[in-house]
Amino acid sequence: MSKLVAFAGIQGGYNIVSKVEGRYKKALESFDATTKVGFPNTAYYLPVIYSLLGIKVETLEDMKKPLEVTRKLLPPHIKGSNHLPYLGPLLDAGMAALFAFEIDEAIRYLEDPDFYHVSEETDIDNGRIWLGAAEDTIFRKRGVEFVDGSAPGFAAIVGAAPNPEIAKMIIEEYQKRSIYVFLAANQNGTTCAEQLIEAGVEIGWNTKIVPFGPDISSAIFALGFANRVAMAFGGVPAGDYKKILLYNKDRVFAFVNALGDVNAEWAAAAAGCVNWGFPTIADTDIPEILPTGICTYEHVLGNIAHEEIVDKSVETRGLKVTISEIDIPCSFGPAYEGERVRGKDLFCQMGGGKTLCTEFLEIADMNAIEDGKVTVVGPDITDIKEGDVLPLGIFMQAAGREFQEDFEPILERQTHHLINYIQGVMHAGQRDIAWVRVSKAAVEKGFTLKDLGVVLHAKLHQDFKAIVDKIQVTLYTKQEDVDKLTAKARAAYVHRDSRVDKMTDEDVETFYSCTLCQSFAPSHVCTVSPERTGLCGAYNWMDCKASYQINPTGPNQPIEKGEVLNAKLGEFKGVNEFVAKASRGAVTKYNFYSMVQDPMTTCGCCEAIAAMLPACNGVMTVNREYTGETPCGMKFTTLAGVMGGGASSPGFVGHSKFNITQRKFILGDGGILRMVWMPKALKEEIRGRFEKRAEEMGHPGLLDKIADETVGLTEEEILPFLQEKGHPALDMEPLVG
Template sequence: MSRLVAFAAIQGGYNIVSKVEGKYKKALQTYNADTKVGFPNTAYYLPVIYSLLGIKVETLEDMQKPLAFARKLLPPHVKGSNHLPYLGPLLDAGMAALFAFELEEALRYLEDPDFYHPSEEVDLDAGKIWLGAADDTVMRKRGVEFVDGSAPGFAAIVGSAPDVDTAKLIVEEYQRRSLYIFCAANQNGTTVIEQLIEGGVQVGWNTRIVPFGPDISSAIFALGFANRAAMAFGGVKPGDYKTILKYNKDRIFAFVNALGDVNAEWAAAAAGCVNWGFPTLADTDIPEILPTGICTYEHVVANVKHEEMVQRSVEVRGLKTTVSQIEIPCAFGPAYEGERVRGADLYCQTGGGKTQCTEYLQLAEMNDIEDGKVTVVGPDIPDMKEGDTFPMAIFMQVAGREFQEDFEPILERQTHHLINYIQGIMHIGQRDIAWVRVSKAAVDKGFTLKDIGVVLHAKFHQDFNKILDKVQVTLYTKPEDVEKITAQARAAYKQRDERVENMTDEDEEIFYSCTLCQSFAPTHVCTVSPERTGLCGAYNWMDCKASYEINPTGPNQPIEKGEVLDPVLGQFAGVNEFVKKASRGAVTHYNFYSLVHDPMTTCGCCEAIAAMLPACNGVMTVHRDYTGETPCGMKFTTLAGVMGGGASSPGFVGHSKYNVIQKKFLKGDGGLLRMVWMPKSLKEELRERLLKRGEELGYPNLVDMIADETVGTTEEEIMPFLQEKGHPALSMPPLVG
C-alpha cells in the first residue's frame, strides 16, 4: 500500500476534526449548551455515532464526547521513520473524519434549518435539491427494498463527472441494475446531481438517485442510512460496533465512486468507508490499496474509465446484479418505478378518473392463446396528439400446466410495478381504477402501447416461468371494447375477493413461512395463514402459495400447522416446530392471535405495530407513515427499533394494515373491539372495512369510537373520548390479569 494514501487520509482526518472543533466552539458561543441538535424525525439520534459508539447526541453539549473520541482516534502523522503497513491508522483516521462529518451536519441543521429539503422529492421550482438525512419513514420504506433484494445495494458518488453525458451514462447504468445512487460533494463547483438535472434526469428517493448534499460531509448520510438499516431490520444493538460493521460488509452491498480530483478530505472519507467494507473506485490517478483484507476485494482502485465504472464497481464489491434486456425503446428497471410524469412532461394519459382504465388477467386454455402475441385494438400512441386522454383495458391471458386460477390476481398485481419500470411511464392504482401517464420523452424515443404488452410478456416469463407457458396480451382502446372487458373483470374481481375473504385458518392444514427478512433479522420467522397476512403487507396466504409453486426452495415454505395447541391464542404444534428450526432455536413458539401472550416475532418491515394501552384496557396500532406521537409513549420508529429485530415482545406485535380487519386479529386478546386508538389516516384508509367488521361485531359505529391524534396522543387524553363513546374495550375483562 502506498505511503502517500496513508499520508493524505490521515492529514485529511486531522483537517476535518480541527475544522469541526472550530465550528463547535463557535456554536457554543451562539447557542446554549442544552440546545437540541440532531437529524429530523429519527429515533436514531446521530446514527453513525449512536450505532457505533452507543452515544445519544441530543444537545449541543452532548457533542463534546464524540468529538473528543474522534480527536483521540487520530493516529500519528506518517513520517519517513514509519514502516508498513499503514491500514490500521488509516482506518482510524477515516473513522474520526466520519464522526466529525456527522457532527458537522448536525451543526448545519441547527444553524441553517432550511438548507435541506425534508422530502423524498426535490423542489426544482424553489431551488431545493438537497434532501439531507433520510427520516425514519423514508429509511424504513426504502430499507425494505434492501431486505427483499429489489435494491441489491447502493453506489455512493462523490464529486462530478467531466460532463453531463458522462454523469448520465454512469448513473443510468446503476439504475438499470436496480441500485440506489447516493450523491454528495462537489467538484469545481458542480455536482453529479446538478449535471443530472441539467440533463433532464429526475432525482430524488423515488428514482433512487438521492441528492444528500453538496459537500463531502453530507456523504455521512449514506453511512447513517446503512447503519440504521442494521439496527432497524437486523436488530443490531447501538454500540455494538463490530457487529454493525460486519453486518454492513456482509449484507449492505455498497461502494464509493470518487469522480474528480481526490483531496485529503475525500481520502479520509474513503478510508472511513473501508471500515464498512465499502471500497472506493476513482476516475483519477490516486494511490491504490489493492490487497484484500477489510473489503471483499480491493479497497481503493484508481484510473477507472467512466464507461467501465459501473461494471468494475460491482465486481470489486462482489455484487451480483442483473439487467433486464427487453426489446422496447425506453430503459427498463425498478429504479424508474418512482418516476413522476408531471403536467409539463405529459404527452397523453388513460384512467385516473378521466377515462376508464382496467387491468384483467385470466387463465386460458393452452391452445386458445399464442405465446408472445401482443395486439393493440384501437388507437395507439402514434394515432394520438399531445394532451389526449383515452380509455384502455389491458387483457392478459396466461396458460400453463402448473398455473392455477388462484394465481390470477398475483400476476395481475405485477402490472403496477412492471409498467412503472418503463422509463417515462407512470402507473398508479390497480384493477379497474388504474391510471397510466405517458411522457413526451418516452414518445420521442418511440414508445407505443404495444411496448406495455412486450414488457408484460417478457417479465411474466422471466419471473413466473415455472408456472406458466404462454402469455398473450391485448390492449383495447376503443370505448366499447374497454367497457366489455371491464364488465368481465369486475365479475372476476368479485369472485376472487369472496374466495379469499371466506378462507379461514381452520379450513387450511397448510400455512406458509416467510423468511425473506432473515437477511436482515436472522431470528425472525413470519408465518402466513389465511387470516394472518404477512406483517409487511406484501404477502397473503395465496401469494405465499404461488411463491412456493414458483420457487420451491425459496423463502415461502409450506408448514403443516399440526395439532392446535390453543385455538384462542392461535398456537400450533407444527408451526412451533418449524419456527424453532428456522430461527436456529432462538424462538421456540409463538401465538398468531395475541400481543399479550408470546406474540409472533416482528422485523423492521412491518406495516404497522400494535401495542397495549393498559389504562384504557385496550390496544392501539400505528402504521409506518404516521410520524407523530402515540398513546403508548413511542413513535412508530421507536417501537420498531425496540422490537423490530426478530424478537417476540409481549405487549407489542407487528402486523399488516389489512390484518386489522381480518377476523382473527388479536382474537386471543378480545379482537378488534380492543382497538381504542389509531392514526386518522389509517382509520380513513380502512374505514369501509372497519364499518363492515364493526357491524359484524355488533358495533356498527366502531370506527367512530376509535380515538386518533385529533382526540389525543396519551392515554389520559383519549380516555374521556372512549368513555363518552361507550367504547366496548372499557367493559371487557382486564387485558392483563
C-alpha cells in the first residue's frame, strides 16, 4: 500500500470530520438540543451508527457521543519520513468519515426537509430526483432480495461518467446481471443520475437504479441499507460491529465504482467501505491496494476501462451472477433429459459415428474471455437441410478466481445432461465420441446450435457459481476446425488420465459413485476407483474426488469400500450396499474386476463394450466409433441398446478405452491376456499403453496376437489366427466352467 493512499484517505477523514463538527455546532445554535433527528419513516435511527456502535441517535444532543467516537478514530497524520502506511489506520479514518457522513445527512434532513424526495420513484418533471434514505416500506420490499438471492448485490456508483452514453452502457450491463445500482456524488458539476436521465434511462427503486443524492456524503445511504439488511434479515443485533461487517462481506455483495477524479474525501469514503468488504474500482489512475485481506480480493483498483469496469467489479467482489432465464426457443428442464430423438423425428445430427463430435472445456485467463459470448464458426442448423450431418466441436472456456485445472473434466462432463435438458435435443457419449441429435420439432421452434452455447453458459454459471466467474462457448462446424480442437482435446484427455496412473485401488479406502446417466439408465450406478475409470471415459477417480469437493450433494458421492468380500473379482461390502441403495434395489451387488461374474452395470455413454467369446476362450471389445460387425454377432449400437439400460449382464460389460490398459481391467477373468479381438483403429489408439501393460504381465507383443476386423468378424474366422500367433488365452483355464 502506497504512502499516497494512506495520506489521502486519512487527510480526507480529517477534512470530513472537521466539516461535520462545524455543521453540528451551527445546528445546535439554530435548533434546540432536544430536536428530533433521523431519516424519515425508518425505525433504525441513524443505521450505520446504530448498527455498529449501538448508539440510538434520536436528537441533536444524541449526535455528540458518536461524533466524539468519530474524532477518536482518526489516526495520526502520515509523516513525511518513516511513515507507517498500514491498512488499519486508513480503515479507521474511513470509518470516521462514514460516521460523519451519516450525521451530516441527518442534519441536512433537519435543515432542509424537502431536499430529498421521500418516495420510491423520482419526480423528474419537478426536478426531484434525489431519493435519500430508503423508507422502511421500501427497505423491507427490496432488502429481502439480497437475502433470497434475486439481487446478487449492488454497485454504489459515485461521480459521473465522461458522457451519458458511457453512463448508460455501464448501468445497462449491471441491469443485465440484476445488480442494483446506488448513485451518489457529482463530478465536474454533473452526476451519473443526471446523465442517465439525459440518456433516456428511467431511474428509481422500480428500475433498481437508485439516485441517493448529489454529494459524496449521500453514499452513506447505501451502507445504511446494507446494515439494515444485516439487522432485519440476518438477525444481527445492533452494536455487534464484527458480525455486522462480516455479514455484509459474506452476504451482501456490494462494491464501489468511482467515476472521475478521486479527491481526498472520496479516498476516505473508499477506505471506509473496505471495512464492509466492499472494494472500490475506479476509472482513473489512482493508487491501488492490491493485497487481499479485508475484501475477498483486491481492495482498490484503478485505471479500469469503462468497457471492462462491470466485469472487473463483479470479479473483484467475488459476486456470483445467477442467470434465472435461459433464452432459447425450446422448453428446458430435467423433465426432457431422458427424451429420445428417433429416426422419424430426426432433423440432423452430429457425431455418433457419422461425423466427429468433440466437447472440450479448458481453463482460461479471466481477461482472455468474455462472459456469455457464444459463437458458431461454420454452418448452423439454418444452413443445412433435413437429414444432413455436421461435424461439431463444443469448446468451452471457463475462468474464475477459484477455478482450477482439476475442475475441467467435471464441468466438461455436464455437457451430457445439460444438452439433454433441451426439449427435442438428445446427447450421448462424451469427450471426442459425443453424439447430438436434433429433432424436427426443435428446429421448427427456431432451435440453432448457438442455443447449445446459451444453455451451457447459463447452467454452468448456475450450477458452479462458487468456482466459475466467466464462461465463453465456441461451436465449430467446419471439419478443419473440429479436427484442430479434437487434437488439442485429446492431448488434454491423456494428461488428465495420467494423473491416476500410479494409484492403485488398494491405496484408497474410498471410491466414488457417478449417477449422471440415470435418466437414460435408471438402475445404472457407475463406481469409479483409481484403477477403474468411469465407463464413459470422462471421469477418473481424481475427477470424481474434485467433483465431490465442488458439489457435495452431486452425482459423485464417496463410497467407503468396506470389507473386501472377494479380492480377485473385486467385490466390496460398502460398494454393494451403496449400489443397492442408489439403484433402488434393482442391483444388489457387482464386481469391479470381472465381466463374467456379476459385472458392473452399463449405461449408453460407455466408450466401449466388452463381450465374451467362448469358442476362443477370450473376450473382445468394441469402441463406439467402430460401426462394423463384431465376432459376438452384434455391432456396438446393438450392444449398447441391450446393455445400456443399467443392467448387470454376465459376459458383457461397458468400460472406457483407458480402462483397457489399467491394471485391474477384468483381472478376475485374466485381464488383457483374455483379449482376442478389437477394432484395428482402437488397437493403434491404445498401442503404447497396451504394450507396456502386456510387458508387465510377461507377454510382450500381445497386441499383435489380437485379431481385428481385417482378420475376421466371427469366432470361427479369428480362431485360426489366434492359434497361429499362440495367443495366451487359448492355454488359460476355461472362461466359463
